[in-house]
Amino acid sequence: MAKRKIAYVCTDCGADFPKWQGQCPACGAWNTLSEFVTEPAMPVSRSVERSGYAGELSEVRRLDEIELTDTPRIITGIGELDRVLGGGLVPGSAILIGGHPGAGKSTLLLQVMCQLAKGLPCLYVTGEESPAQVAMRADRLKLPRDGLRLAAETDIERILELARKEKPRLLVIDSIQVMYLAGLQSSPGSVAQVREGAAVLTRFAKQTGTVLLLVGHVTKDGSLAGPKVLEHMIDCSLMLEGSSDARFRTLRGLKNRFGAVNELGVFGMTGEGLREVKNPSAIFLNRSDEVASGSLVTVVWEGTRPLLVELQALVDQSHLGNPRRVAVGLEQNRMAMLLAVLHRHGGIQLGDQDVFANVVGGVKVVETGADLALLLAMVSSFRNRPLAKDLVVVGEVGLSGEIRPVQQGQDRLQEAAKHGFRRAIIGKGNAPRAPIAGMEVLPVATLSEALALID
Template identity: 80%
Template sequence: MAKKKTAFVCNECGADFPKWQGQCPACGAWNTLQEFVVDPAMPKSRSAERSGFSGQLSEVRQLNEIALEDSPRISAGMDELDRVLGGGLVPGSAILLGGHPGAGKSTLLLQVLCRLADREKCFYITGEESLAQVAMRADRLKLPKEKLRLAAETDVEQILELARKEQPRLLVVDSIQVMYLAGLQSAPGSVSQVREGAAALTRFAKQTGTVLLLVGHVTKDGTLAGPKVLEHMIDCSLMLEGSADARFRTLRGLKNRFGAVNELGVFAMTGEGLKEVKNPSAIFLNRADDIAPGSLVTVVWEGTRPLLVELQALVDASHFGNPRRVCVGLEANRLAMLLAVLHRHGGIQVGDQDVFANVVGGVKVAETAADLALVLAIVSSFRDRPLGRDLVVFGEIGLSGEIRPVPQGQERLYEAVKHGFKRAIIPKANKPRQLPDGVEVIAVSTLAEALEQL
């Protein structure tokens, strides 16, 4: 009997090694190597059958001789989802949808397939729920159930046989962590099963032009479970964010070979499933009538559109020797840097104060265009003076106190004017030649100048 061969795969970079080590030599990450069962050598005929090799070599052609076939995208029936995908579903693509338990991954895909089943052949594979449970959810969401085909299966080879028989245009596998290949000895959800199962399904999608949608679980730190190489196999990686008790969900594109990255779609969880939010800025700007000190609105750029969000800052006297710096939706290291710039170039010392910063609505702001708004919100809370309801601020702050321009500055300004803002503090390089009507634009070049304008 052949001895079982094992290797150890890094979850961060996908490198494999013959023995376990505490640190990955390739990427330097700690405690990321997991055991991977190597499939024993197969006969040549079986190996060719699994890989789809027909016995003939592939044709070699010149790049300029290849005709670009018109392969239209398939609309998912939701504008927000189509926006994140880059315009719709691409035939032959593999899409990975991740998210925390209760975020609405299965609900979103069931809504899409039930609505697309009228014009496209769709096939839904459920591995975590029974067919009756899926039918109960569709009935609760009041979805059309006449055309959708579904099956409860966890064996990847059986799924491929069913898919070849059904020949769908869209195939959903929920979820990849419970699927298994009978030829591997490891348990479902292990590195080897996830890796090989996703590879087999992706190979089928590429060969047949089927749109493959995989559901993936998320670990405690918010990353997709399984080896990092899984993200290299697929064409598009989406993350559905939002806690189970929150009303709104955000769908963000982390990787997309057919569209823009970091595109954002917003959905509202209702009794009839996920509903699109056409104007996300309106829900994030649901502010109180009396604006408290430390509250300020900025404009961030998400993918291909501007988004207005409210930043809140709270500065309070510290009762301990080490003042706290707490961020929710912002980067903590950048907050510490901005506080140093505020002290050096703004003359305001908050080193003995606790500073708390928050982005309203659960949005995560990663770009530097929110620097100026965050600093002014901190000053507003420290001085206990509100900044006004009609003020919007954006701009990047450098270490020397200069206000740097941000991309799409004119589009951000017009988005703020569309929502009724009357005053704006922006970088001088972003000031448009023709100002929009009904808005006072204050262009600043340094942090000290911005503080003087307040």
């Protein structure tokens, strides 16, 4: 027998090392190296038909000889989910859905499976709950229960046997961290089990054309648990964000081979499960009649559509030797950089002030188009001067104080005009060629020009 080899794999970056270390030399993370036994899952490989990973025998062909066909998608019936997926579920694809406990991962998948089971064979495999618990949730959510096939199992070989017998079009594994392969000696949830288990299930999905939906846990910092190679195996990675006590949930596409990346879907948590929010800008702009200082609206581009969000900033005299910088929904390092730009090119010193920034509604802003709006909101709070309620600001701020254009500037302005905004401060490179009905557009080239407009 070949001697088993043991490696230590970083759960953050996927790098492997022959010895355990407290800190990963590749990414610098602490206490992320887990033991991994490098041996193949022989019992499973013998039970699976020998064919290509994508379900076809290996052969070499010219690219122009490959027939192009439009793959029909399976529409889930939930518009926001279909948007994030790129138009629906693609047969043979592997989709990973992650999120914090209580975010609604199992609830969302149960809603989708119960609705699609009325016309398609579906199999829901649960490893964390009993069948009675799943049935009770479906009854509480008032979902149809007569079509969905359910199994409680954690052995992947047994799951594959059930799948070959049932021949489902959709297969849900809830969750991949509790599944195990008998051929591996490590415990469920370890790097070896998650990596090999996901590879076997993904191979089955590719060979049979089954849509595979995997539920994944997340770490305390919000990233997907398990080896980094797990995200490379699957076709689509979705993250369901939102605390258990929040009213709204956001579904963001982190990776998608069949659609746009960073597409955002918004859901509202109700007593009957997750309900899609068709106009998310309206809920994020639920502002009071009297706008306080430090509040400003910007338009961010999420995937394929604009989204209006409200930024709030609070600047207050600090009584500490090291003033605080807190950003919720924004990148904290970028906020610190913008404060330096504000001092150098705007002449406003906030070094002795506590600065707090927040995105209303729990949305995470990951693009740079909100830079100018964040700076003007901080200046408004520092001066205690409220900005106009019908003002919207969009623009990226460079280190030399210039206002750079952002993508889809025209579409952002039109979306703001539809929601009643009458003035817009935007980078000079995004100035519209034709006037926008009902909106005064104020293009600026530098930060000092933008600050002059709010004096």
